[in-house]
Amino acid sequence: MSDTGSESDEATERTALMDGHIAEARPDREIAERIARKKKTKSDTQRTYGVSNTNSVEQNDGGGSSGPSRPGPSGPNPPQPTEPQIEELELKYGARHVIKLFVPVTLCMLVVVATISTVSFYSVKDVYLAYTPFHEESPHAVTKVWNALANSMILLCVIALMTVLLIVLYKKRCYKIIHGWLILSSLMLLFLFSYLYIEEALRAYNIPMDYITLGFVMWNFGVMGMIVIHWKGPLRLQQAYLIFIAALMALVFIKYLPEWTTWAVLAVISIWDLVAVLTPKGPLRILVETAQERNEPIFPALIYSSTVMYCLVGTTTTGEGTAGEGRAAARPASGADGDGGFDAAWAARRDAGRDPGRDSGRDPGRDSGRDPGRDSGRDPGRDSGREARRLRVDGTQPANYTTRVERVAPPPPPPPDMEEEKGVKLGLGDFIFYSVLVGKASSYGDWNTTLACFVAILIGLCLTLLLLAILKKALPALPISITFGLIFYFATRGVVKPFADALAAEQVFI
């Protein structure tokens, strides 16, 4: 049933924390430019004296020669001056992106915690899912433990089965079925679960509302959600909807899983995440690699992205490849020339490189059917734009080395082009399980435990992103955070809570 569909959908995609080298391929060249400018002050002044001096400039420059300043870089650059910059700009992917994930994760947790504390419906256990046949009704701890483990194993098998099914469908390119499945599950989340949520919230706050208003509100809410998640829409709105449906799923988990099962499921899912993403034959790794080979984004509606993802390179044509390089090379040129140059080069790039259909510039371009049209529309513009850009590319030393960095990227798939800002992506399943942990911790009423789990999860996310910045491949986002969260949950609940309560009761401040 679609309940299965929705939760396993989220579950299958949750681990695709796949900023990886898709984003790294265009590693913040403006910032690289800034470093380059700061470091090579002498060559900077020489460089700004104009296009004509490029030959001498490049020979004077220690890092200089990507040969004669032709835009397409020939010959290998001497790696010494460029290597440290490449090292630097790989670490540059950093603090800003961590915050871009902190904020939505925090918001999702806030929604879940707020709901759990005010709407008692989600803390009441009356009905259970079919996947958890053991209801932990025995008073003995041992029985509860094996109940919990059995339930979590059943859930894990269901999730694994659904993941494998999804991978098979994806590999066989049955996109219509996958899209249909996703649309069905997000329909269910946006209409049915949201209706239940609003009904319980109205009941908890004792607010009367007639069905007509409710129907109107729900219809608009649901349809807007479907449009924004599966098609185009303002970025913030899409992010808000994704956060909300992640929170809804987390609430469903908190309500319908028995107590100890929830914790067992969290532990088991993080181990599954680790296995599925990191082992060579893991299903999620296969998914990520297949998507990268085909240069397609992973399914919409299951990934939270902090910037708009333009997958211009929907098809892998060689024209795209050079355009990608040309486009990428133009950007450092623009950066190095300062703001004035930036505008011109940016305008040139925009004319040439943008899809005319993407006027608002918002479409992540997920529909593969749309790509051919976009490519053809772009080709004529691209050539003229590239010529316009060629002049820029000549004049700047860093452009050469950064174009070389582009070359270094794996040749077959030209890296999908991204917007100005490199964004970071987190699977919705990660949101869901983080919120399940914090929501469950808050359902026991102790706010110290909730806070401790919250901080632990954020620190785990920080560490995961740090690892991502260093290792630059798809990483599971669940294990570190959930481990920290679980450790701190049990430690705080068992040991810290009594101490803190004793201190607060006596008003002793440490």
Place this chain on the structure above:
Amino acid sequence: MTFAEFFSCSLLAFGPPLVMFAMTIANDPVRIIIMIAAAFGWLLSFLLSSLVWFAVVPLRTYLVFGMVFAIIFQELFRYGMYVLLRKTEAGLKEISENHEIGSNKLEMAYVSGLGFGAMSGAFALVNVLADSVGPGTLGLHNGTEYFFVTSAAMTLCMILLNTFWSVIFFSGLDDKYYPKIVWVVGSHFFVSGLSLLNRNELYAATIIPSYIVLIVTAYLAYRSAGGTGRSFLQSFSSRIE
């Protein structure tokens, strides 16, 4: 009435730190991360001290014992944050787009102190605040009606003190001027020891000296960070932010 109490106590305790966060930390990602890392550090220190308190079962009712270990662990973790921040200063410059991040040496001390203080204050007060919303309040039948307000006031004192203590502590370690460290540890013991009198509801005897220590510590932190009387007056006159 309980909602009024809840809001007033929460704003009293967390208002100034929230404003400090919003004005100085919220727009710089690295500072936010440092602050959360410092909060995590405090959490670890509190976890360790709770373990000690929990382990020594017979002394559980004597909070002095737990308190002493809590203070020791907190200062150890403050030192740990110092070592961590000094060692990773270069790395922080890398991941930050704000290239002046390491320019003021005590900037990170302030941020980590605020993180410490915020977590300490949150752990001290948040359950009390949650109870203050609930039906009923203290002072009607049992207890004193000043319970929530004094808890909130002491929490504010501790949050600000933690911030200033970190600044003084880091400055003392940087300049190898150990009287500063002695002041930090000593005043921490003094203020926490004073709060032991709260169980006898001698609030005047605990809050007033604590705030005096806060003012002195604030002055010391200001001087450690390089402030002078003139710069203080200048901060009021000019609008440069």
